[in-house]
Amino acid sequence: MEFLKESFGFLYQYPLWAVITTMVIVSVLFAAWGTPLLIWGAAGFIALWGFSAPTWAFWVYAGLIVLFNVKPVRRTLLSGPLMKLLEAINFLPAISETERTAIEAGNVWVDAELFSGKPDLDRLANESYPELTEDEQAFLDGPVEELCGMVDDWDVFVRKGFTDEVWEFMREHKFFGLIIPEKYGGLNFSATAHSAIVSKLASRCGPLATTVMVPNSLGPAELLMHYGTDEQKDHYLPRLATGEEMPCFGLTEPTAGSDAGAMTAEGEVFKGDDGELYIRLNFTKRYITLAAISTVIGLAIKLHDPENHLGNGEFPGITCVLVPSETEGIKLGRRHDPLGVPFYNCPIDGKDAVVSVDQIIGGPENAGDGWQMLMESLGVGRGISLPAQSTGGAKVATRALGAYTAVRRQFGINIGKFEGIEEPMARIGGSTYLLDAARRYTCGALDTGEKPSVVTAIAKYNFTEIARDIINDAMDIQGGAGISRGPRNILAHQYIAMPIAITVEGANILARSLMIFGQGAIRCHPYAYDEINALTEGDTRKFDSAFWGHIGHVVRNTGRALLMSITRGKFTSTPVSGAASKYYKKLSWASASFALLADIALGSYGGGLKIKEKISGRFADILSWMYLATATLRRYEAEGNQKEDKIFFEWAMEHAFGQIQEAFDAIYEDISVPGLSWLFQGPIALWSRVNRIGSRPSDKLGHKVAQAMQKRGAQRDRMTDGIYMPEDIDQAMGRYEHALESLEKAEPVYKKIHKATKKKELPKTQPRFVIDEAKEKGIITDEEAELIRKAEDARVELVQVDEFTLEEYENQTPSTPELKDSAEAENVAG
Numbered sequence: 065m066e067f068l069k070e071s072f073g074f075l076y077q078y079p080l081w082a083v084i085t086t087m088v089i090v091s092v093l094f095a096a097w098g099t100p101l102l103i104w105g106a107a108g109f110i111a112l113w114g115f116s117a118p119t120w121a122f123w124v125y126a127g128l129i130v131l132f133n134v135k136p137v138r139r140t141l142l143s144g145p146l147m148k149l150l151e152a153i154n155f156l157p158a159i160s161e162t163e164r165t166a167i168e169a170g171n172v173w174v175d176a177e178l179f180s181g182k183p184d185l186d187r188l189a190n191e192s193y194p195e196l197t198e199d200e201q202a203f204l205d206g207p208v209e210e211l212c213g214m215v216d217d218w219d220v221f222v223r224k225g226f227t228d229e230v231w232e233f234m235r236e237h238k239f240f241g242l243i244i245p246e247k248y249g250g251l252n253f254s255a256t257a258h259s260a261i262v263s264k265l266a267s268r269c270g271p272l273a274t275t276v277m278v279p280n281s282l283g284p285a286e287l288l289m290h291y292g293t294d295e296q297k298d299h300y301l302p303r304l305a306t307g308e309e310m311p312c313f314g315l316t317e318p319t320a321g322s323d324a325g326a327m328t329a330e331g332e333v334f335k336g337d338d339g340e341l342y343i344r345l346n347f348t349k350r351y352i353t354l355a356a357i358s359t360v361i362g363l364a365i366k367l368h369d370p371e372n373h374l375g376n377g378e379f380p381g382i383t384c385v386l387v388p389s390e391t392e393g394i395k396l397g398r399r400h401d402p403l404g405v406p407f408y409n410c411p412i413d414g415k416d417a418v419v420s421v422d423q424i425i426g427g428p429e430n431a432g433d434g435w436q437m438l439m440e441s442l443g444v445g446r447g448i449s450l451p452a453q454s455t456g457g458a459k460v461a462t463r464a465l466g467a468y469t470a471v472r473r474q475f476g477i478n479i480g481k482f483e484g485i486e487e488p489m490a491r492i493g494g495s496t497y498l499l500d501a502a503r504r505y506t507c508g509a510l511d512t513g514e515k516p517s518v519v520t521a522i523a524k525y526n527f528t529e530i531a532r533d534i535i536n537d538a539m540d541i542q543g544g545a546g547i548s549r550g551p552r553n554i555l556a557h558q559y560i561a562m563p564i565a566i567t568v569e570g571a572n573i574l575a576r577s578l579m580i581f582g583q584g585a586i587r588c589h590p591y592a593y594d595e596i597n598a599l600t601e602g603d604t605r606k607f608d609s610a611f612w613g614h615i616g617h618v619v620r621n622t623g624r625a626l627l628m629s630i631t632r633g634k635f636t637s638t639p640v641s642g643a644a645s646k647y648y649k650k651l652s653w654a655s656a657s658f659a660l661l662a663d664i665a666l667g668s669y670g671g672g673l674k675i676k677e678k679i680s681g682r683f684a685d686i687l688s689w690m691y692l693a694t695a696t697l698r699r700y701e702a703e704g705n706q707k708e709d710k711i712f713f714e715w716a717m718e719h720a721f722g723q724i725q726e727a728f729d730a731i732y733e734d735i736s737v738p739g740l741s742w743l744f745q746g747p748i749a750l751w752s753r754v755n756r757i758g759s760r761p762s763d764k765l766g767h768k769v770a771q772a773m774q775k776r777g778a779q780r781d782r783m784t785d786g787i788y789m790p791e792d793i794d795q796a797m798g799r800y801e802h803a804l805e806s807l808e809k810a811e812p813v814y815k816k817i818h819k820a821t822k823k824k825e826l827p828k829t830q831p832r833f834v835i836d837e838a839k840e841k842g843i844i845t846d847e848e849a850e851l852i853r854k855a856e857d858a859r860v861e862l863v864q865v866d867e868f869t870l871e872e873y874e875n876q877t878p879s880t881p882e883l884k885d886s887a888e889a890e891n892v893a894g
Contacts, residue, residue: 329349
């Protein structure tokens with residue numbers, strides 16, 4: 065004990081109450097940290113003995129140990145009164161039944177790891193990253209390739225639809241039954257294959273991808289597979305697989321878009337004259353894809369059962385019903401015009417339309433379960449269709465812009481060498497690498513049976529937003545060639561359609577502010593949802609367990625976040641070595657800081673955080689970019705092309721952590737912490753900016769990415785794998801590839817002419833104007849002259865844009881003769 069007194073004698077200058085208070089705080093922290101009671105309790109008693117504390121101090125300390133560790137005492141004296149206080153001040157957010165169902169839909173996956181503050185990096189690095197099966201690859205190389213060849217994007221926009229031949233091909237090859245089990249005549253493809261198919265179709269024609277993806281996402285097939293009765297499955301699934309039945313799903317209404325719980329569509333249960341039970345439907349739906357050509361409608365309604373025929377009360381709740389389109393009282397056939405993009409998107413009206421209660425998906429016993437069905441199905445669909453479309457479009461931009469910038473010349477040099485062009489090109493190439501990584505990683509989870517609703521919301525929001533940035537950059541680079549529509553234009557229709565992807569399947573503003581962090585904070589947090597349920601149920605026992613577990617979680621993350629910030633995560637063990645190792649360390653650091661700040665925000669705002677959509681959106685950004693970084697790390701290790709792909713990988717990772725840093729900075733600027741806002745907005749904010757977790761990719765790295773995009777070879781092919789590549793040089797992408805190939809073959813000849821020009825052996829002008837003179841002077845051979853002439857012809861041909869006669873333009877007919885003839889034959893011009 066003399067040793068203790070000598071070592072800690074400086075404490076004797078303080079009053080005993082200060083020493084005891086300090087020890088109490090340390091003891092509580094030990095308890096919260098999870099240190100065994102025997103260890104920290106004994107340590108406290110030994111310290112008090114060493115300080116020669118009076119007897120009453122031992123009793124006070126023993127009382128505190130009992131208070132914080134004997135659960136019946138803690139529940140009575142601490143947790144119970146705290147519950148009453150939280151209820152009195154309305155600390156909890158108000159959660160409606162529809163919100164609760166949405167929160168509970170699906171499950172948590174690696175999002176919970178990122179939310180924990182201490183992610184299991186080994187798990188993140190070893191999640192499934194599946195390849196296509198032989199049958200799936202054969203379908204991509206066969207029917208999907210053939211379908212792409214049958215469709216011309218410009219022709220689809222001109223005729224505002226597909227030919228009968230295309231529709232028949234899609235039915236024959238079961239494009240509408242990708243997800244339907246083989247026992248019902250479908251293809252039973254994986255989420256990975258489903259995604260790859262949609263991505264390839266999107267690279268050829270956006271409306272084609274939309275037409276295929278809708279029946280395979282929220283269409284009735286998905287709901288029937290999981291919830292339908294055997295009779296419903298046997299009847300509908302074989303017909304849906306072959307396209308004999310064309311489905312649509314009616315959810316959104318004029319007054320119920322993102323707030324689907326506000327729908328007014330109603331179905332009233334009644335008993336018919338034949339003694340059977342029926343539902344009388346009255347509704348107005350809009351924005352329903354494929355509705356105008358549908359034969360069966362999946363319909364979300366609020367069910368009213370005034371006589372309680374179904375035994376679920378007068379108002380069972382939102383219910384999903386199958387309605388044959390030919391049912392009397394159903395009105396189809398009109399169309400919306402979503403920015404001129406020609407996919408079927410239509411309103412549906414129903415007035416006193418009557419169907420049997422057996423048309424409820426899952427049968428009458430599933431009345432009122434529709435919202436849960438929809439949330440779980442949407443939670444899966446958001447991770448496949450729109451991310452696949454976005455990735456397909458990104459790969460097209462990467463491929464096309466790589467060729468275009470290498471071929472297009474201004475001021476005597478290829479525009480791809482301008483730094484002003486390199487910057488957006490790097491964003492396009494690096495972001496495309498990241499998107500394809502996240503697409504594969506997300507689908508891998510879905511294929512293993514996960515239903516991660518927060519992750520799929522992350523995917524839907526971020527894929528479409530990043531794709532919007534990519535197409536904006538691409539249009540800026542192409543300039544006039546990008547804005548002039550016609551058969552030659554690769555980008556314009558993607559640019560026009562981008563707001564549609566932003567809007568559907570949960571508007572992006574809603575997804576960012578409410579779904580990603582709002583749902584994630586409740587569902588992915590290890591204790592928050594248990595606390596909410598305990599408070600809602602008034603269960604002191606459950607609340608006590610969850611609340612004190614939460615306190616320990618905060619204490620541990622405080623220490624971890626502080627240590628990680630000081631050391632910059634350098635001492636974190638990682639599952640890999642090499643270039644990816646430092647990013648795993650940063651990921652762990654980001655998670656610790658995020659988890660701590662999230663708890664501070666939850667504690668500071670309470671239920672008010674629900675309406676603090678700006679700050680919750682910034683938390684959503686951090687969670688999103690941690691997930692995208694995780695997926696990119698997995699790709700880099702899984703695909704084994706580390707040397708070749710390192711520049712794309714590093715650009716994506718630097719960009720991800722740069723985005724995380726920006727979000728942290730914004731949170732520190734605006735977070736409100738009672739009594740401590742000055743601390744976060746001052747010293748902590750300054751420390752964050754000085755001790756940055758990331759910054760934007762360097763110009764040097766961006767230069768490497770941009771130049772790699774302009775070179776033909778295995779790396780460029782790998783970055784854009786899975787898109788449709790026509791060999792016909794009269795088609796837009798084929799023309800781009802032909803020009804790039806021709807220029808690369810002629811590159812040695814260009815160097816000869818350039819060298820001769822510097823020696824003043826040739827006049828300073830465009831190479832195509834001195835070919836003959838160079839040949840006459842023996843600077844180049846006849847064969848070289850022909851090579852460069854072909855390259856220059858290809859260059860000139862590439863930069864041409866479409867033009868129309870006044871008659872062609874007024875009638876919206878294509879300038880390509882074969883397409884014009886086709887349009888006239890179908891009599892759809894105008």
